[in-house]
Amino acid sequence: MTADGEQRRCQRVTVGFHNSGGTAVRSGEVTFGTHIIGALGVDWGTVASTVRLPVPLAPGARKSPTWTVCVDAWRVPLGMHIETRDVSVEWG
Template sequence: MAVTFRNSGGTAARSGTVTFATHAIGAPGVDWATPTSARPPPVPIAAGAARGPVGTAPPVEEGWAGSA
């Protein structure tokens, strides 16, 4: 999945953290886990500008299976 980062603020974005999350859904629709992965954004992004598409969303961290 390609990701585009857009800065709708009035000043440049110079730092931060982007967190991606997904849900592991089992039968019969039980949400078993919500694995996440955090990475720094592609900064700087000027005020009102966009940057991307930037690569792909990172894989979720290892060891999440079955945890709630």
Template sequence: MLKVGKPERAAADDRWCEKVTVAFRNTGGAPVRSGTVTFATHVIGALGVDWATIESTEKLPAPIGAGQKKEKTWSVCVDAWRVPLGMHIETRDVSVKWK
């Protein structure tokens, strides 16, 4: 079983990007050998309105041995034109598929 931590967000150089750190803990008895991480990034307007959710996928930092924990930071970006001045992004949700 692979447990996924809450995404920790940090600002990046551009308003359409942010650095997202996620911790993974393998609580099962076998190693996790491969998989994908899907980020759900929300485009937020100046008044707090959630305008869109954009998904992006990266490779899981595998292998993760039985009982081990791994942490990785990704630069998560959306197309610049989706984030006009006064808007920002927030990567709120992370899902994982693994083998």
């Protein structure tokens, strides 16, 4: 789930995690792919950013943390906006 951030170059991104395994997750990273979108809807590029997983995540546990994902201001000129469309997880 995404929501506008406080600045045009930022977005709040909520990701739900569920540990369906039998052991606790103790490390890992979440990578966001944030797209730069022009006024006419053209996707001008994608910027990746990485954060740590909210660990530990016990077996059967669920968490839905929210991160503020921002890109450099110069990447988002007036009339453009961002959309965080891609999320990938690497479990440690």
